[in-house]
Amino acid sequence: MSDFQVILFVGKPQHIHLPSLLEDFLHEGLVTPLHCESLGPGGEAINPILENVWPDLICIFADDLVTQGEDVLSFCDDLREREMTYRPVLVVQSDSAEEKRIAYLMRGADDILGGDLSLEELRVRLLVHLRRNLEVMAHSLTLLPSLPLTEKVSQRRLNQHKDLAVMLIELDQLEVYSEVYGDLPTNQVLKTFAALLGRLVLLPDFISHTDENHFVVVTHPDRAEKLAALLCRQFDTVSPNFYSEKDRKQGYMTSVISDNISQRVPLLSLSIGIASTETQPLERFNSLFNIARQMKNLAHMKPGCSWQSDRFRLAGALSSLPTERQQGILVVEADAALAYLLKTTLGMEGYAVEVVSTMCDARQAMAEKADRHLLNMVILDAVMNEQESGLQLTGEIRREYPEMRIICTSSLHQRQRVLQAGADLYLPKPFELSSLFSWIHRLLREGG
Numbered sequence: 001m002s003d004f005q006v007i008l009f010v011g012k013p014q015h016i017h018l019p020s021l022l023e024d025f026l027h028e029g030l031v032t033p034l035h036c037e038s039l040g041p042g043g044e045a046i047n048p049i050l051e052n053v054w055p056d057l058i059c060i061f062a063d064d065l066v067t068q069g070e071d072v073l074s075f076c077d078d079l080r081e082r083e084m085t086y087r088p089v090l091v092v093q094s095d096s097a098e099e100k101r102i103a104y105l106m107r108g109a110d111d112i113l114g115g116d117l118s119l120e121e122l123r124v125r126l127l128v129h130l131r132r133n134l135e136v137m138a139h140s141l142t143l144l145p146s147l148p149l150t151e152k153v154s155q156r157r158l159n160q161h162k163d164l165a166v167m168l169i170e171l172d173q174l175e176v177y178s179e180v181y182g183d184l185p186t187n188q189v190l191k192t193f194a195a196l197l198g199r200l201v202l203l204p205d206f207i208s209h210t211d212e213n214h215f216v217v218v219t220h221p222d223r224a225e226k227l228a229a230l231l232c233r234q235f236d237t238v239s240p241n242f243y244s245e246k247d248r249k250q251g252y253m254t255s256v257i258s259d260n261i262s263q264r265v266p267l268l269s270l271s272i273g274i275a276s277t278e279t280q281p282l283e284r285f286n287s288l289f290n291i292a293r294q295m296k297n298l299a300h301m302k303p304g305c306s307w308q309s310d311r312f313r314l315a316g317a318l319s320s321l322p323t324e325r326q327q328g329i330l331v332v333e334a335d336a337a338l339a340y341l342l343k344t345t346l347g348m349e350g351y352a353v354e355v356v357s358t359m360c361d362a363r364q365a366m367a368e369k370a371d372r373h374l375l376n377m378v379i380l381d382a383v384m385n386e387q388e389s390g391l392q393l394t395g396e397i398r399r400e401y402p403e404m405r406i407i408c409t410s411s412l413h414q415r416q417r418v419l420q421a422g423a424d425l426y427l428p429k430p431f432e433l434s435s436l437f438s439w440i441h442r443l444l445r446e447g448g
Contacts, residue, residue: 004030004153004206005130006053010046011061012037013092016119024123030203031130039070043078050082052159054152057129059122062093062104063115076108088129092122139209141187142194147216150208154218154285158277165224165276166285167217168292169231172300174213176255176265177242189242189268196234200227216289221278221311228272228307235270235305242268271300272307279310280340287337294341294433298348301434310344326352327444328369332362332380332390342379345433346440359393370401376444379436382410382418391421398422405443407436 007025009018018035025033034053036046049055058079062072072091079089091104094115101112113125137149157164171193178186190212197207197215206218219227240248247253247267255263273296275288282288291310299308329351333339339355346353354369356362362380369375378397382390390408397404398421408423409431418426425439 004032004203005057005134006032006034006055006156007057007059007126007130008046008049008053008055009033009035009059009061010037010039011064013061013115014063014094015115016061016092016122021119021123024119025126031127038068039065039072039075043075046075050079053156056133056152057088057090057126059090059092059126060109062091063095066093073103073107076104080108088133090126090129092117141190142209144194144207144209144215146208147210150206150210150216150218151285151289153206154288157218158283158285163221163277164288165219165221165274165278166288166292167219167224167228168273168289168296169215169217170271170296170300171213171215172269172271173253173265174268176253177268179255180247180253181242185242192238192242193235196231196238200230200234221276224274224276225307225309225311228274228309231272232270232305232307239268266303269303270305270307271296273297273299274307274309274311276310279344282337282340290337291341291344294345297433298345310341326350327377328352328354328375329440330362330365330369330375330378331355332359332378332393333357334381341433345437349437351440359390362393363396366397366401370404375404377405377407377440379407379409379440382408382414382421383412391417394418394421394423407439407443 009022012018022033022035025031034049034055036049038045040046060072060075065072076089076091088110089108090111090113091109092113092115093100093104096114104112111125111129113122117125134145134149137146138144139146154164154166171189174186174189177189190209193215194207194209197217201207201217201219205220205223208216208218210216217224217227243253252267253265255265273292273294275291275295277288282291295308295310299306329346331339331342331346331353333342333355334357336357339357343353343355352374354365356365362378366375366378380390380393382394390410391414394406394408397406406423407425407427408418408421409427409429410418411429415426415428424443427436427439
């Protein structure tokens, strides 16, 4: 059953055979119909569906609900106040009074349909609304869905505890390409890459075009790395067609910064970051997307088309750290998603990483490992939470372990307090992983 688009039917229609309508939508392939017979007191019957499924269209059969004393107008009001916007909302009702129709429209319904329409007309009208909804949420050039629809589809799968991987793909140097070749060739590059994705990514996987040079693929963890490697190979095959013979032969583009200054810029390439629920269960799409973005930034540091996954065994070669003993890093971070990201990426870099979320656990880890010289650095949040201060822990570590390297992060402007507490480095949040890795390497080398 597809979760690409979902229609939620509410109530029991009087003049339409609902089982036949549901069966018709199942045959559409990309549309999943759901049915809830009533709203329930305070929405108790329908709220779990709204929270877990995030439907793309809601069709309300008002006659039956109003007869049972359920307030459809209040329900329409409530939909508009929710975090997610469940548009469009269609109300099917027999009362043809203008005042009644206007009341529904003013309270949040998007369309009012008469109760006497045929099964086929209702089916077509619903499909038209879905189509318009997709067109509004699509990229104007490639016509691929945008990020909000990607989030909706992904969150449905996460709510149903399905394994998934998010691939964030960047077309590197596209701005320079546009500067050198112009808008029409740039648009052709985007269309070609969208077509390439369309050939390689099959249902139930999902593709979207989030902004000018970024695409997202939602797939299964078992397919993500293979797909990334295939995309890199295929792009290297087709990309020579994008350049002039001169640029193709010399292997770079020339960006003119001013009359006297020009810059040599690499040819177009792909940077792909992959985040998967297989490595650690995550409940929100945003957490997966942020990890994929960090992985993409790591891939961007390598020349040419490259991909980076958050899975240990597919991370590639480790950095050239001493093989006799990995340098140890303790991460003290209350944000679970960030803590997981740091543990994963630092592990890929070859460090022995331990992650804790409280000061109590941090003190215990210090006592167990620092005295045995198994720790070289501590990375901690200066704020932690309302009850705990990372600054206090920073001071304790500096007094007890004078040689320990300390990086203190913070989302607040606390540079002076952090350094006075004893940290070697103050790093404001949000930070790029490449910047953090550079400082870790420098501090550990200096302390080595």
